[in-house]
Amino acid sequence: xxxxxxxxxxxxNITFLNFGxxxxxxxxxxxxxxxxxxxxxxxxxxxxxxxxIKGLESSRKALAHYVNCHHDDLVFVTNPSYGINTIAKSIxxxxxxxxxxxxxxxxxxxxxxxxxxxxxxxxxxxxxxxxPIKDKATLLEDFWAGSSPKTKAIFISQITxxxxxxxxxxxxxxxxxxxxxxxxxxxAHVPAHLPLDLLDLNPDVYVGACHKWMLAPKGSxxxxxxxxxxxxxxxxxxxxxxxxxxPSHASFIDYHQTNGTRDFSAFLTVPAAIxxxxxxxxxxxxxxxxxxxxxxxxxxxxxxxxxxxxxLTEDFLGQMFSIPxxxxxxxxxxxxxxxxxxxxxxxxxxxxxWYLRYSIQxxxxxxxxxxxxxxxxxxxxxxxxL
Amino acid sequence: xxxxxxxxxxxxNITFLNFGxxxxxxxxxxxxxxxxxxxxxxxxxxxxxxxxIKGLESSRKALAHYVNCHHDDLVFVTNPSYGINTIAKSIxxxxxxxxxxxxxxxxxxxxxxxxxxxxxxxxxxxxxxxxPIKDKATLLEDFWAGSSPKTKAIFISQITxxxxxxxxxxxxxxxxxxxxxxxxxxxAHVPAHLPLDLLDLNPDVYVGACHKWMLAPKGSxxxxxxxxxxxxxxxxxxxxxxxxxxPSHASFIDYHQTNGTRDFSAFLTVPAAIxxxxxxxxxxxxxxxxxxxxxxxxxxxxxxxxxxxxxLTEDFLGQMFSIPxxxxxxxxxxxxxxxxxxxxxxxxxxxxxWYLRYSIQxxxxxxxxxxxxxxxxxxxxxxxxL
Numbered sequence: 001x002x003x004x005x006x007x008x009x010x011x012x013n014i015t016f017l018n019f020g021x022x023x024x025x026x027x028x029x030x031x032x033x034x035x036x037x038x039x040x041x042x043x044x045x046x047x048x049x050x051x052x053i054k055g056l057e058s059s060r061k062a063l064a065h066y067v068n069c070h071h072d073d074l075v076f077v078t079n080p081s082y083g084i085n086t087i088a089k090s091i092x093x094x095x096x097x098x099x100x101x102x103x104x105x106x107x108x109x110x111x112x113x114x115x116x117x118x119x120x121x122x123x124x125x126x127x128x129x130x131x132p133i134k135d136k137a138t139l140l141e142d143f144w145a146g147s148s149p150k151t152k153a154i155f156i157s158q159i160t161x162x163x164x165x166x167x168x169x170x171x172x173x174x175x176x177x178x179x180x181x182x183x184x185x186x187x188a189h190v191p192a193h194l195p196l197d198l199l200d201l202n203p204d205v206y207v208g209a210c211h212k213w214m215l216a217p218k219g220s221x222x223x224x225x226x227x228x229x230x231x232x233x234x235x236x237x238x239x240x241x242x243x244x245x246x247p248s249h250a251s252f253i254d255y256h257q258t259n260g261t262r263d264f265s266a267f268l269t270v271p272a273a274i275x276x277x278x279x280x281x282x283x284x285x286x287x288x289x290x291x292x293x294x295x296x297x298x299x300x301x302x303x304x305x306x307x308x309x310x311x312l313t314e315d316f317l318g319q320m321f322s323i324p325x326x327x328x329x330x331x332x333x334x335x336x337x338x339x340x341x342x343x344x345x346x347x348x349x350x351x352x353x354w355y356l357r358y359s360i361q362x363x364x365x366x367x368x369x370x371x372x373x374x375x376x377x378x379x380x381x382x383x384x385x386l
Numbered sequence: 387x388x389x390x391x392x393x394x395x396x397x398x399n400i401t402f403l404n405f406g407x408x409x410x411x412x413x414x415x416x417x418x419x420x421x422x423x424x425x426x427x428x429x430x431x432x433x434x435x436x437x438x439i440k441g442l443e444s445s446r447k448a449l450a451h452y453v454n455c456h457h458d459d460l461v462f463v464t465n466p467s468y469g470i471n472t473i474a475k476s477i478x479x480x481x482x483x484x485x486x487x488x489x490x491x492x493x494x495x496x497x498x499x500x501x502x503x504x505x506x507x508x509x510x511x512x513x514x515x516x517x518p519i520k521d522k523a524t525l526l527e528d529f530w531a532g533s534s535p536k537t538k539a540i541f542i543s544q545i546t547x548x549x550x551x552x553x554x555x556x557x558x559x560x561x562x563x564x565x566x567x568x569x570x571x572x573x574a575h576v577p578a579h580l581p582l583d584l585l586d587l588n589p590d591v592y593v594g595a596c597h598k599w600m601l602a603p604k605g606s607x608x609x610x611x612x613x614x615x616x617x618x619x620x621x622x623x624x625x626x627x628x629x630x631x632x633p634s635h636a637s638f639i640d641y642h643q644t645n646g647t648r649d650f651s652a653f654l655t656v657p658a659a660i661x662x663x664x665x666x667x668x669x670x671x672x673x674x675x676x677x678x679x680x681x682x683x684x685x686x687x688x689x690x691x692x693x694x695x696x697x698l699t700e701d702f703l704g705q706m707f708s709i710p711x712x713x714x715x716x717x718x719x720x721x722x723x724x725x726x727x728x729x730x731x732x733x734x735x736x737x738x739x740w741y742l743r744y745s746i747q748x749x750x751x752x753x754x755x756x757x758x759x760x761x762x763x764x765x766x767x768x769x770x771x772l
Contacts, residue, residue, distance in 0.1 A: 009427035022430040022647055030427060034420050040604065041395035041416060044408040045730050048604075081646030085623045089475075107631075108646065112624040211647060218426065218434075219648040236622060237471045238498040245493075260467030260494065261408055261597060262605040263652060344431050 004280065005363035015371045017345040019359035020164070020189060020320050023212035025273075032272040033217045036265035048261065055268045056257060062271040063222060067191060067208065069198040072250040074224040075257050076267040077236075080188040081108050083207035083223035084155075086236040086256065087184055088116040095121035097152040100181070102143065102167070103128050103351055104160040109186060113155060122152070131353075133310040136168050143172065153182035159189035162350040164320035164357050165310055166194070173203050182229070188221075189213065192277055193286065193318050204229045211266065213286075213319070213361075216273040220266035225252065235259075285362040289319040293360040296369050297321045300358075303376055304385050322348075322355035326386040330354045333384050341375035390666065391749035401757045403731040405745035406550070406575060406706050409598035411659075418658040419603045422651035434647065441654045442643065448657040449608060453577060453594065455584040458636040460610040461643050462653040463622075466574040467494050469593035469609035470541075472622040472642065473570055474502040481507035483538040486567070488529065488553070489514050489737055490546040495572060499541060508538070517739075519696040522554050529558065539568035545575035548736040550706035550743050551696055552580070559589050568615070574607075575599065578663055579672065579704050590615045597652065599672075599705070599747075602659040606652035611638065621645075671748040675705040679746040682755050683707045686744075689762055690771050708734075708741035712772040716740045719770050727761035 007026040010016050016024070025033070036055075040047040056076065064071035077083045093099075099113055103126045113124040127146030133139050143156075154176050158169045169185050176183045184205040190196050193213035198206055206224040210216035225233055230252040235242055241258030248254055276282075297312050306324040310316035325347075327333050333356075334347035348355050358372065379385065393412040396402050402410070411419070422441075426433040442462065450457035463469045479485075485499050489512040499510040513532030519525050529542075540562050544555045555571050562569045570591040576582050579599035584592055592610040596602040611619055616638040621628055627644030634640055662668075683698050692710040696702035711733075713719050719742075720733035734741050744758065765771065 009424060011429050014429060018431050022434055024430055025427055030423075034423065037416075037420065037603070038395060041411055043397050043400060043730070044410055044604070045404050045732075048408055078648050079646035081625050082623055088624075108625040108644075111626070111628045115620070115624050115628065209647070217423070217649060218430070234501070237468055238474075238501050239467050239494040240497070242497045242501065258494075260465035261595070262464045263603060266649060344429070346431075 002363045002365045004285075008363060010363075013342055015341075015343045015368050017343060017358040017360075017364065017368060017372060019361040020161075020212070020357060021346055022218065023209070023215065024361075025211070025215055025217045026276055029215055029269050029272045029276055030217060033265050033269045036268045037263060040263060040265065052264060052268065056264065059268050059270045060253075062274055063210070066274050067196045067198050067222075067224070068200070069224055070227070072253055073227055073230070074222050075253055076264070077207070077221050077223045077256070078219045079211070079221045080186060080207040080209050081112070082236060083221060084109050084184070084186060085112055086223060086233060087205050087225075088112045089236060090232055090234045091116070091153060091182075092232065093117065093120050093122040093152060096150055097122040098125050098148060098150045099123070099153050099155055100125050100127060100143075100146050100151045101155045102126065102157075104163055104165065104167070105155070105157055106161045106186065106188070109155070123150075125151075131163070131309045132307060133165065133316060135311065136171070136315060140168060140171060140175075144175070147179065147181070151179070151181050153184055155184045155186065157186040157188070159187070159193065159318060159320070161189070162322060162348040162355055162357070163309055164317070164322040166316050166318055169203070170201055173201060177202070189318075189320070192282060195283070198224055210270050210273060214270070214273050215276060216269050217266045220270065223256065280362070282362070286319065289360040289362060289364070290314055290317065292364070292366070292369070293317060293319050293321045293358070297323075299373070300356075300376070303373065303380070304356075319361065320357055320359045322357040325354050325356050327354060327384055328386060329384065333379065336379060336384070337375060341371070341378075343372055343375055345372065388749045388751045390671075394749060396749075399728060401727075401729045401754050403729060403744040403746075403750065403754060403758060405747040406547075406598070406743060407732055408604065409595070409601065410747075411597070411603045412601055412662055415601055415655050415658045415662055416603060419651050419655045422654045423649060426649060426651065438650060438654065442650065445654050445656045446639075448660055449596070452660050453582045453584050453608075453610070454586070455610055456613070458639055459613055459616070460608050461639055462650070463593070463607050463609045463642070464605045465597070465607045466572060466593040466595050467498070468622060469607060470495050470570070470572060471498055472609060472619060473591050473611075474498045475622060476618055476620045477502070477539060477568075478618065479503065479506050479508040479538060482536055483508040484534060484536045485510050485539050485541055486529075486532050486537045487512055487541045488543075490549055490551065490553070491541070491543055492547045492572065492574070495541070509536075511537075517549070517695045518693060519551065519702060521697065522557070522701060526554060526557060526561075530561070533565065533567070537565075537567050539570055541570045541572065543572040543574070545573070545579065545704060545706070547575070548708060548734040548741055548743070549695055550703070550708040552702050552704055555589070556587055559587060563588070575704075575706070578668060581669070584610055596656050596659065600656070600659050601662060602655050603652045606656065609642065666748070668748070672705065675746040675748060675750070676700060676703065678750070678752070678755070679703060679705050679707045679744070683709075685759070686742075686762070689759065689766065690742075705747065706743055706745045708743040711740050711742050713740060713770055714772060715770065719765065722765060722770070723761055727757070727764075729758055729761055731758065
């Protein structure tokens with residue numbers, strides 16, 4: 001076993017190729033998590049009103065340093081969906097306004113935007129990105145063809161979910177600024193997967209998960225909003241911090257950090273997660289993982305007679321690769337992979353195309369992909385692929 | 387030490403008279419909590435998509451049995467604020483509509499209702515309840531004086547927060563039915579504090595905390611909505627369950643249970659919490675606590691020269707008693723009590739009146755109130771009370 005794998009609590013009998021869905025937390029970070037929970041129970045009132053609040057501030061500072069923004073412009077939220085829902089609920093849309101997005105977004109977010117657009121007669125534009133992606137210029141051309149004078153905001157993933165593709169959000173943010181369009185970036189998969197520098201990327205809104213590639217426990221993510229846009233963002237959950245009797249210097253934090261009684265220990269582990277990443281030279285680990293993900297892509301596409309959805313370069317691919325598949329029963333395929341071959345790998349569908357998405361994390365080894373290959377070969381012989 | 391206290395993780399050096407704010411979790415329940423978290427990390431995908439979801443169903447069934455409703459009419463939410471925010475965001479209000487409430491509600495909920503009323507020009511009526519409460523009939527008269535043909539819904543606490551008073555929600559629900567007004571009950575303090583039978587109480591909406599008097603870990607509460615009202619309740623956080631591709635038989639659960647990636651272990655501990663309550667004959671414990679809370683009320687009011695805000699009976703009081711105080715520096719008083727006397731007790735203010743609220747839980751003993759009395763006598767000598 002890869003030595004890093006023993007740092008994780010993952011079932012050693014499973015070939016774990018689905019880091020992308022929910023991440024996993026190494027033991028040193030997980031122990032910090034459960035320690036905070038014991039501290040909470042030791043003196044709940046002190047913890048939830050004082051010590052834990054100070055801890056949240058330290059944790060925000062560590063995260064802000066990690067993603068390069070001011071710590072008062074970023075607040076912890078349970079998950080990226082929470083962050084995007086906060087924005088979609090708050091954004092002032094009028095009849096006919098358009099939110100420009102792509103047809104490659106995460107289904108939960110599509111539902112969110114449709115819901116809030118439908119309420120006022122605005123339109124959520126799921127602009128078609130032609131697959132396979134030819135190059136960045138063509139992709140950008142596809143995307144901007146969906147823009148109109150009615151485009152109020154752009155909502156786009158920096159790394160897509162089903163297709164595992166990196167989209168050129170830097171170029172999109174730059175162009176959007178010129179066109180005076182708000183940018184809302186879904187970076188659920190980005191922190192600790194790709195280098196992230198928010199001041200450089202310069203979006204208006206960005207959400208990222210700490211519980212995926214950053215290795216924090218589940219329920220730990222952040223919402224970043226550029227200072228000049230914070231005034232219109234209402235809390236998803238209105239609580240004491242909204243029009244607070246004791247406002248701090250940062251009403252963005254007051255508004256969004258106070259959420260009713262909850263165990264926010266997962267937020268407090270972020271400094272420990274960052275320390276773990278640094279101790280293990282994670283940027284180098286991530287680089288090796290990207291190389292492994294990309295260099296194996298052709299082998300798997302060939303195996304199932306499909307073509308990759310993008311050029312096999314780091315412009316478009318990180319630590320995930322979605323193999324396009326055709327199967328007469330994709331859900332049975334998924335079940336077989338897990339139950340018979342003990343491989344955890346997602347089978348997803350988007351725009352009628354099914355994908356088998358493998359994730360490569362530092363604990364994965366070449367053998368893990370060999371296990372996947374052997375399983376797919378055997379399944380192919382059973383005629384489950386078309 | 388009271389033998390039950392050793393079951394809790396609470397700091398043994400603190401006289402803990404503030405169960406009401408955040409509750410506390412006994413070790414056998416807390417261990418179940420952290421075990422679920424390890425199970426989650428062992429196979430995150432299986433847990434979050436399969437085993438944990440089945441666990442949520444079992445947990446909902448146990449809770450529904452405990453509060454007497456159908457398990458498809460109740461969904462876990464992080465806290466009561468989450469539940470009320472879900473409702474306040476969803477309720478269709480028109481200009482001029484009124485939400486009838488009282489001037490004794492929880493400040494976070496006042497902020498929530500004001501926010502959603504203000505957006506459309508509706509009014510949140512904080513109807514004045516005269517204190518001290520004389521009797522139930524006078525209280526009801528005070529309350530209904532705030533009703534008008536524009537009253538769309540009633541929002542009221544079954545047990546108030548700052549004042550620790552039981553309000554006659556059963557009578558209010560009955561009368562509201564006759565007047566065709568929706569009833570939304572904030573029962574944050576109720577489960578395992580007072581007997582709760584939702585079918586008998588018959589509200590349209592009810593929220594309750596499992597992490598307070600029910601002893602579950604933080605971040606475990608529920609939202610109940612009567613079946614015929616569920617159709618208008620949108621999720622606070624729109625996710626995959628909203629207009630799901632794979633709807634279950636209960637869209638209320640689909641809509642509100644799927645909330646993005648999070649650690650929902652706290653929800654899964656509810657059957658363990660109920661088992662703990664039953665094993666320790668909690669109804670009898672609660673009865674003894676109520677008796678202790680009530681029988682000591684006069685002693686403390688006399689000490690600070692104030693009068694109780696209600697008759698000292700179980701009609702109005704449970705396991706909390708709020709002593710009205712007058713102090714030249716209530717916040718210093720609070721600090722002194724904690725730092726010098728090691729007493730955890732909240733000092734709160736509502737409508738210009740300050741209160742010192744003690745909570746009696748099964749682990750509290752008569753000595754705890756003696757410690758409080760000695761501290762207050764000493765503070766009184768220092769001239770901190772007026």
